[in-house]
Amino acid sequence: MSRSRPTIHDVAREARASIATVSRALNGGVVSAAALARIETAVARLGYRRNDVARGLVTGRSGLVGVVVPDLMGPLYAQMARGIEDVLDERGMHAMLVTDHLEPAAERRAIELLRGRQVDGLVLIGSRLPADALRAAVAGTPVAHVQRDGPDDGDPQVRLDDAAGVRAAVRHLLDAGHRRIGHIAGTRRDGLERRDAYLAAMAEAGLEPGPVEAGEFTEEGGEAAAERLLGQRDVTAVFCASDRMAVGLLHAARRRGLAVPDDVSVVGFDDLTWARYLHPPLTTVRQPGRDMGRAAARLVLESPFDAAVPILRVAPTLVVRGSSGPPSDPHVTGPAARAGAPSRR
Amino acid sequence: MSRSRPTIHDVAREARASIATVSRALNGGVVSAAALARIETAVARLGYRRNDVARGLVTGRSGLVGVVVPDLMGPLYAQMARGIEDVLDERGMHAMLVTDHLEPAAERRAIELLRGRQVDGLVLIGSRLPADALRAAVAGTPVAHVQRDGPDDGDPQVRLDDAAGVRAAVRHLLDAGHRRIGHIAGTRRDGLERRDAYLAAMAEAGLEPGPVEAGEFTEEGGEAAAERLLGQRDVTAVFCASDRMAVGLLHAARRRGLAVPDDVSVVGFDDLTWARYLHPPLTTVRQPGRDMGRAAARLVLESPFDAAVPILRVAPTLVVRGSSGPPSDPHVTGPAARAGAPSRR
DNA sequence: CGCATCGATGGAAACGTTTACAGTCTGTGT
DNA sequence: ACACAGACTGTAAACGTTTCCATCGATGCG
Structure with a gap:
């Protein structure tokens, strides 16, 4: 049977x-x-x-949008994928997800694979491909980028308004009374943009920028950078380019016996799902991944209609939680004052 | 051009x-x-x-394995997907991911979609479909389940050895000297299996089970259950059916001014990526998602060869971190109480 | 010298659809 | 009674591959 x-x-x-x-x-x-x-x-x-395969062969369409995502384990990427699915669903289409693991070669292969499958469009998340290689790979297929990690060309793109997010974060610390604010910077494109925005925001407030340390976009990177940073005098607050780095910072602070937010305020970036469950809950800049995914999907499906919107900025929102507060005592604070006073056990 | x-x-x-x-x-x-x-x-x-579409039409194969995953945002599911990709990659095949959002109807649609695309096999993660509906939906396509959330039938399946994990967790608490150990239970199939394993482990140690509270597999569910549980007398340790519930418990404990692990030890389950970054770092049972994904992929690709391995149990490992320790209260853990403790080091 | 063998090639039939086109009806207005 | 519209229906040609089968020289062997 x-x-x-x-x-x-x-x-x-x-x-x-x-x-x-x-x-x-x-x-x-x-x-x-x-x-x-x-x-x-x-x-x-x-x-x-x-049989959709046979159907696709004759119609030339597949009802599929190819999505290449750096890594499925990043909660933010998962949110973006979800957003893409949202709008595809309501059009009776589907997403086909492929991961490059941050390797440009794998990214190119992924695109080839997807095009061989006749996808009707391509959403590229965090693409690192240079403009010419990209153009060659996608050929005729419509493309939209999300948070592209490479130089812009004419392709439609959705991107977080990083500068606005950073400004909100820095303002928040300024308003709370902080003057000496450090920064842990990332190394990829958005990391650099956030660092520049940080510098700009400090300048705008008429303040000298605090110490800046760069590192990998990971907990370990954040911790290492934090070690260097917390050695500096007078720093009462640190703004991190990502939540993952912020947890590294939290660890480093704890190891040094610094209380958060009393001795040092911490603000992250991204609002990853677990940021609210940290101790203390992390003040951070929320990146609306799902909305960004939605926007990108619309862009790729409608790109022929209005070709004049190559870059779409979506606004982040500041989420204030327990890791930030007013500086306790500006002139006494600092590692020197409390050195060697770990209170746990 | x-x-x-x-x-x-x-x-x-x-x-x-x-x-x-x-x-x-x-x-x-x-x-x-x-x-x-x-x-x-x-x-x-x-x-x-x-053109792989045309090719697929004539060969009848697609080089694709369909994966239906409840939710891309669950880190564990993402790990499983990654494991599947691992073995597919080395065979020159690819995964096509589709999400049902824990809705059986969506799951059925997902399967239909995938079969219309001529996938060469199907990996179903946490499937809730009853056996007959499932059988009808997949028809001839080979299937493998991961952590199926429904009754078993003959389909090959990989499943965590939940009982072994629970036993390790309970033993760990017992060895540390705890006698009154509570449990926060989940409601799905694996939640129930873990609860039963907990009861068995307690019985095996000759102890009466501690209070058991069930709840949703979420932070809120864990927190609500914890509120009920922490009111009980003498509970010095709590074993949670999932890490997400454990963070709820951590919050509830903090609110009540209970120190972890001094006043109450906490052990989770899953070892989600951020479990180590909690404060204190969570002792938990690691579920090797990636390995489970790998195993499932192999199962679905090779099922015709050895039809006699319908259910494959993979072993979890206990990861001891800061959230568990000996009970502080000296008179509960006297020599008498310790007599029956199976101490293996 | 004839014959099987072999390596390389091309013709053509699938695979399961969609869709242009040409029919076949039935009823209707003249 | 006639043409003609209109509503349905069927035939057949695509779509881009893989693969079976036949063909064709050339080569080796008896």
């Missing part, structure tokens, strides 16, 4: 109709009520299901 | 060969060196790329 899947021919025979009529019935063409009824029962009896 | 993609015919014309020869050259069949060279240059000149 494990016969191979029934085809449209089987349905046609069963329903005494031609395959053309069956096809029309299935796709909402003009068919007589009688034929439609026969076909429907035949479909049900046989358990027929359309 | 935006001509449509070159086909194998174009290559054949350009290389003065028949399409059959080109196809053979591309797929490693027998071709003369001269022809091969001509074809290769033609491919390069034209930028030809095989």
Whole structure:
């Protein structure tokens, strides 16, 4: 009984109709009520299901949008993927996810794979491909980028308004009374943009920038940078380019016996799902991944219509939680004052 | 210049060969060196790329394994997906990910979609579909389950050895000297299995089970259950059915002014990526998601060969971190109480 | 010298659809 | 009674591959 899947021919025979009529019935063409009824029962009896591969071959479309994502384990990427699915769903389309693992070669392969599958569009998240390599790889397929990690060219793109987020974070610390604010910077494109925005925000407030330390976009990177940073005098607050780095900072602070936020305020960036469960809960800049994914999906599906919106900035929001507060005592604070006073156990 | 993609015919014309020869050259069949060279240059000149849709139509295979995953934002699911990709990669295949969002209807649709795409196999993660609905949906396609959330039937399946993990966790607390150990239980299938394993482990140690509270598999669920549990007398340790619930517990403990692990020890389950960054770092049972994904992928690809391994249990490992320690209260853990403790070090 | 063998090639038939086109009815206005 | 519209329906040609089969020289062997 494990016969191979029934085809449209089987349905046609069963329903005494031609395959053309069956096809029309299935796709909402003009068919007589009688034929439609026969076909429907035949479909049900046989358990027929359309073969989308064959269909794609003749129509030239697949109903698929290819998504290449750096890493599925990043909660932010997962949110973006979800956003893409949202808008694809309502159009009866689907996403096909492929991961490059931050390797440009894998990214190129992923694009090839997807195009071989006739995807109707491509959403590239955090793409590192140089403009020419990219153009060659995607050829005719419509493309939209999210938070592209490479130089811009004419392709439509959605990108966080990093500067606005950083400004909000720095303002928040300034408003709380901090004057000497350090920064832990990332090394990728958005890391650099955030660092520049930080410098600009400090300058705007008429303040000298605090110490800046760069590191990998990871907990370890953040911790290492924090070690260097917390050695400096007078720093009462630190703004991190990512939440992951912020947890590294939290650890380093704890090791040095610094209380957060009393001795040092911490602000992160991204608002990863678990940021609120840290101790203390992390004040951070929320990156609306799902919205960004939605926007990108719309962009890629509608790019032919208005070709004049190459870059779309979405606004982040500051989420104030427990890791930031007013400086306790500006002139006494600092590692020197409390050195060697770890209070735990 | 935006001509449509070159086909194998174009290559054949350009290389003065028949399409059959080109196809053979591309797929490693027998071709003369001269022809091969001509074809290769033609491919390069034209930028030809095989159309996998057409290919799939004739071969009946797609090189794709469909993966239906409850939710991309769960780090554990992402790890499993990664594991699947690992083994697919080394076979030149790819994963096609689709999410049901814990809705059985969406799960069924996802399976239909995937089968319409002619996937060569299906990996279902946390499937909730009843056996008959499932059987109807997958028809002839090979299937493997991961941590199926429904009754078993004959389908190959990989599943965590929940009982072993729970036993390790409970033993760990017992060895530390705890006697009154509470449990926060989950409601899904694995939650129930873990609860039963907890009860068994307590019985095995000759102890009465501590209070058990069930809740949703979320931070809020854990927090609510913890509120009920921490009111009880004498509880010096709590074992949670998941890390997410454990952070809820941590919060509830903090609110009540209970120190962890001094007043109450906490052990989680899963070892989600951020468990080590909590404060204190969470002692937990690590679920090797990536390995489970790998195992499932192998299972689905090789199921015809040995049909006799329907259920494969993978072993979790206990990761001891800062959230668990000996009970502080001296008179509860006197020598008498310790007498029955199986101490293995 | 004839015959089987072999390596390389091309022709053509699939694979399961959609869709342009050409029919076949039935009813209607003249 | 006739043409003609209109509503349905069927035939057949695509879509871009793989693969079976036949063909064709050339080579080796008896």
